[in-house]
Amino acid sequence: MGKYRLREVKTAAEAKEFIRMAVRIYDGDPMWVQPLDPDIENIFDPRKNPLFQDGEAIRWTLHDDSGRTVGRIAAFYNRELSANEPQPTGGCGFFECIDDQSAADALFDAARGWLAARGLEAMDGSINFGDRMQWWGVLVEGFTLPLYGMNYNPPYYGRLFETYGFRNYFSQHTYLRKMILHAMPEALYQKAERLFANPDYRFEHVDMSDKKKVARDLMAVYNSGWATFSGVKPMEFEHALQMVNTLAPVVDPEVLYFAFHKEQAIGFFVMIPDLNLLIRDFRGRFDLWHKLKLLWRLKVRKQSDRLFGLVFGVAAEFQGRGVEAGMIRRFEQYVERHPGRYNSLEIAWIGDFNPLMMRVAESYVRAEKYKRHVTYRYLFDRDKPFERAPKLGRAKKPTDE
Numbered sequence: 001m002g003k004y005r006l007r008e009v010k011t012a013a014e015a016k017e018f019i020r021m022a023v024r025i026y027d028g029d030p031m032w033v034q035p036l037d038p039d040i041e042n043i044f045d046p047r048k049n050p051l052f053q054d055g056e057a058i059r060w061t062l063h064d065d066s067g068r069t070v071g072r073i074a075a076f077y078n079r080e081l082s083a084n085e086p087q088p089t090g091g092c093g094f095f096e097c098i099d100d101q102s103a104a105d106a107l108f109d110a111a112r113g114w115l116a117a118r119g120l121e122a123m124d125g126s127i128n129f130g131d132r133m134q135w136w137g138v139l140v141e142g143f144t145l146p147l148y149g150m151n152y153n154p155p156y157y158g159r160l161f162e163t164y165g166f167r168n169y170f171s172q173h174t175y176l177r178k179m180i181l182h183a184m185p186e187a188l189y190q191k192a193e194r195l196f197a198n199p200d201y202r203f204e205h206v207d208m209s210d211k212k213k214v215a216r217d218l219m220a221v222y223n224s225g226w227a228t229f230s231g232v233k234p235m236e237f238e239h240a241l242q243m244v245n246t247l248a249p250v251v252d253p254e255v256l257y258f259a260f261h262k263e264q265a266i267g268f269f270v271m272i273p274d275l276n277l278l279i280r281d282f283r284g285r286f287d288l289w290h291k292l293k294l295l296w297r298l299k300v301r302k303q304s305d306r307l308f309g310l311v312f313g314v315a316a317e318f319q320g321r322g323v324e325a326g327m328i329r330r331f332e333q334y335v336e337r338h339p340g341r342y343n344s345l346e347i348a349w350i351g352d353f354n355p356l357m358m359r360v361a362e363s364y365v366r367a368e369k370y371k372r373h374v375t376y377r378y379l380f381d382r383d384k385p386f387e388r389a390p391k392l393g394r395a396k397k398p399t400d401e
Contacts, residue, residue, distance in 0.1 A: 004070065004106050009059035015041065018059055019284065021069040022096045025154070031145050032152055033276040035135075037284040039149075040094070043129050044074070051078040056118070057129050059094070060110055062103055071097035071104070075111035076129040077120055085122070086387070087379070090115040092125040093135060096153075097160060104160040112380065122379045124169060125161065126151065133310065133349055137172050137373025144371070147308045148275040150174070150348055151373060158374065166376035170389040173358065175309075175347045175367035179335050183366035184325060191322030192329040201323075202260040203330045205253050208244075215240040217258060217265035224266075224315035247272060247310075250298060254334060255307060255342070257327045259314070267314040269327040271345065273304035302341070309347035312360065324364045346370065353389045 009018050019040055026032035044059060046052035055078035062071035077090035092111035097104045108125075115123050128135040134149035138157050146152040177183070195201040206214055219240040251272050259267035278297045282290050297303045314323045335342065347367055350357045361367045379386060 003065050004062050004103055006060045006062055006106065006110055009061060014061065015044070015059075017069055018061055018072050018094075021061060021072055023283075024069070025096050025098070029154075031143060033146065033148070033280050034282070034284045035148075036279065036282065036286040038286050039134075043135075049130060051076075051081075051129055054079045055081075055129075058114055060107065062097070062107055070100070071095075071107050073097075073107040073111055074129065075114045075123070077115060077118065078129075082120060087121040087384075088119055089122040089124060089377070090118075090120040091127045091129065092123050093127045093129065095126040095157070097157075099154070099156045099160075101160060101163055105164055108164045108378070112378065116380055121381065122377055124375055124377050125166065126153075126157075127375060136349070137375050140372055140374050142174065142371030146276060147174070147306075147346055147348055148279070150371075161374075161376045164378070165382070166378045167386050168388065169375045169377035171352045172348070172373040172375065173350045173352065173361075173369050174371035174373075175350065175361040175365065176370035177345045177347075177365055177367035179343055179345070180366075181332055181336060184328065184364060188322070188325040188364065189329065192325040195322050195326045196329075200262055201326070203326050204258055204260065206251075206256045206258055208248055208251065208253055208256075211244045211248065212241065215244045218244065218268060218270075221258075221265050221268050221313050221315050222311075224317070225313040225319070249295070250275065254338075255331065257330055259318075259323050259327055261318065265315075266318045267323045267327055269312050269331065270310045271307045271331075272310060273298060273302075273342075274306040274308045274346070275304070277304045277306055305341065305343045307342050307345045309345055309365075312347070312357070312365075324360060328364055351389070354392045356392070 009015050042048040057076035059074045061069050064070050074094045075092050082088045126138050139153050140158045219235050223234045255271045257269040258265055347361055
């Protein structure tokens with residue numbers, strides 16, 4: 001390892017240093033917003049992260065000869081998730097490092113060795129030991145103010161990964177739409193108006209007072225819209241309810257839409273105000289005072305004028321009927337009634353393996369590619385052919401034998 005030495009994170013003080021060392025990496029960078037400490041700490045708490053039920057995680061910090069912390073990394077795996085890959089695949093994440101390839105190599109070597117000793121044959125990075133919607137991918141294009149939960153890093157990180165031998169498994173695009181009205185093609189507006197005139201269709205804001213109903217509707221649409229694609233795992237009710245409970249304190253119900261056909265939920269468009277505009281001065285702290293301050297800025301002052309488009313979906317049997325256009329048109333009507341409330345919409349995490357969602361973002365939402373993250377993969381067997389993530393495709397319909 002040369003001039004660097006690794007230290008496994010075991011104590012509370014070491015866990016604190018794991019978080020705090022990032023502050024030195026980004027010192028003077030006006031675009032970086034420190035994540036809330038509990039959001040990082042909870043990922044490595046077996047009592048709060050269900051992936052520990054069938055998995056493990058480890059963290060290290062890296063130190064130079066003077067004892068200064070110059071890097072960090074976590075390695076982790078979940079047996080169920082790793083088994084879904086072409087080879088058993090773990091992950092490395094929460095990577096931070098000075099611009100020194102030998103330092104980065106020491107961190108990657110540690111993660112690879114630990115995973116290989118547990119039977120894993122590949123690792124993805126820099127990813128989350130949890131939901132894909134947070135802390136996932138290395139930023140390679142668009143080094144501007146990130147959405148909360150989206151990885152931000154110095155431009156040299158991609159080079160550190162690629163020089164070590166990681167390759168692009170898939171890219172994740174973030175799309176930006178300024179609040180320009182009437183941006184969709186006229187034919188889509190006509191489709192939307194026909195549905196608005198049909199009493200069987202409704203486009204409504206979500207009533208968050210009944211979280212279980214919201215979760216059931218979300219799960220039903222998601223599973224209908226995505227179950228027809230190969231390689232997609234259906235959402236379970238517990239996951240849907242957890243998502244709804246997480247969103248409830250920060251959501252703006254006025255920009256959270258569900259579409260219904262009669263009484264059946266057939267589509268959703270979930271957006272939340274971006275929190276990074278509100279927590280830049282928190283420096284990771286999230287005690288009671290900072291929670292109250294966030295709610296004051298979010299709910300009373302309404303200081304966030306940027307929307308984070310989390311998820312968009314339409315039930316399979318209703319795709320192409322104008323439901324997508326209907327939800328977007330309802331959102332445009334909100335913008336018309338409340339000029340200046342929100343100035344931009346960013347839709348994050350649309351993988352290049354998902355051409356359908358890229359088409360929705362570009363043709364319906366009329367957004368433009370704004371940022372790009374890369375999920376890198378490193379195969380431990382260096383002679384094994386590398387393959388990028390397969391495109392999502394419609395599943396074949398079962399046939400009678």
